[in-house]
Amino acid sequence: MSGGGPSNKDTLFAAQGLGKRYHGVDAVADVGFEIERGSIVALIGPNGSGKSTTVDCLTGFQRADAGRWWLGGRELTGLSASRHARAGLTRTFQNVRAFDEMSLLENLCLGAQQRDAGSWWQAFTGGPAERRAQAKMEARALELLEMVGLDHYAEAPAEILSYGQRKLVAIAASIMARPDLIMLDEPVAGVNPTMINRIEAMIRALNADGVTLLIVEHNMEFIMRIADRVLVLASGRLIADGTPDEVRRNPEVLDAYLGRSRAPHAV
Ligand SMILES: Nc1ncnc2c1ncn2[C@@H]1O[C@H](COP(=O)(O)OP(=O)(O)OP(=O)(O)O)[C@@H](O)[C@H]1O
Ligand SMILES: [Mg+2]
Structure with missing residues (x-):
């Protein structure tokens, strides 16, 4: 592959140098990461850090100002949302749409x-x-x-449908197209614990069935249970990429969330 792209054969998805500006302000700047086939990757970060914008751009729902991305070695940069879906990449929305x-x-x-x-x-x-x-x-x-x-x-x-049921239906709708990769934007936000368990079971079943997932979420317990790897955005930039444990102990991540200098015992 010329000029970039996935670094090895286990990579299902790769993004490089993603950038998006709204009203002259960077919502996302120089974001790049890879997703291994069969994995569950979480994308976390404070409110307004650019998580939804990242998903919007990488699924063709918003036009990126910079960057390139690939699914299964095929470049999807600049394609429409329906072309992304046809190529095997679907998503759900933070605000459930039915x-x-x-x-x-x-x-x-x-x-x-x-x-x-x-x-x-x-x-x-x-x-x-x-x-x-x-x-x-x-x-x-x-x-x-x-x-x-x-x-x-x-x-x-x-x-x-109740709110939680709508989230389940939205996930079901996103799998209808038999995607290889699904990006879920806050699948358990505002959902009660019983329904969170159902959504979690569904995500695990999908993953066992070979579907790779990128999950945007604020619910840390959920993320720590389900993710193989965690990416952290702060002010539109990727500040950490590691296992849930590594990220939990990363002082920069704590700073980003707490918005203050580290106390000596904060980690
Ligand atoms: N359509 C838009 N028009 C203008 N600005 C936008 C638009 N979408 C997002 N932004 C801005 O881009 C920045 C990132 O927003 P984004 O929705 O990606 O954050 P987020 O990490 O998903 O936050 P949250 O956790 O609250 O959902 C914010 O400053 C937001 O105001
Ligand atoms: Mg969001």
Whole structure:
């Protein structure tokens, strides 16, 4: 690969020199990292440190001002969100998005379109092949709803869901497209402990199934349990990259979170 890219064959995703400015201010500056295939990597940092902006740029939902990135050796720099999804990279949003009047099944089928654009709509107008494709998609949607324990609501409108249930449905929708890498923006924020356990189980099941994950989260207990590796952003810059234990003991990380000089016994 010319001019950069993944450093070895275990690397699924690589980003280099990512930059994004809003109103002349750096939201993200010179951020680079790699994600090993099959791993769960956390991206943490104080409010406003650039975590969502990083995910937005690397999934094609925002235009980056600088940087390049690759999935499975293929460069995705500058492509649209749907092209990222078709290449195998999907995401969920910090503020859960669901189409309230549509059923859970329909919401998930829209998720599938991320990777297989058009087929769902063609199913309404097309012939037997399209109808078979739609039946297959619905079967997968039902399977995923079963996985998150919401199959009994398959035909119900999304508006009846609780906040935690919406998070589960959003994750399910992001897997419809069978991605290789999913970036989850705060999957357990504002969710009660029981629902956190369900979301955690789902993430572990996905990972066991071969899906690689980048998880943005403020819930440290959750991150420390689930992540193989932790990346830390502060003021748009990557300040640490290590195991959960290394990062927990990193004085720079404590400074970034506490916003003060280190006390002698702070570590
Ligand atoms: N669409 C936008 N327009 C203008 N400024 C933005 C936009 N999105 C983000 N920013 C700014 O970029 C910076 C980083 O924001 P970002 O949402 O990436 O932070 P974050 O780490 O996800 O924070 P949080 O933990 O609160 O979700 C902030 O200063 C924010 O105000
Ligand atoms: Mg955010």
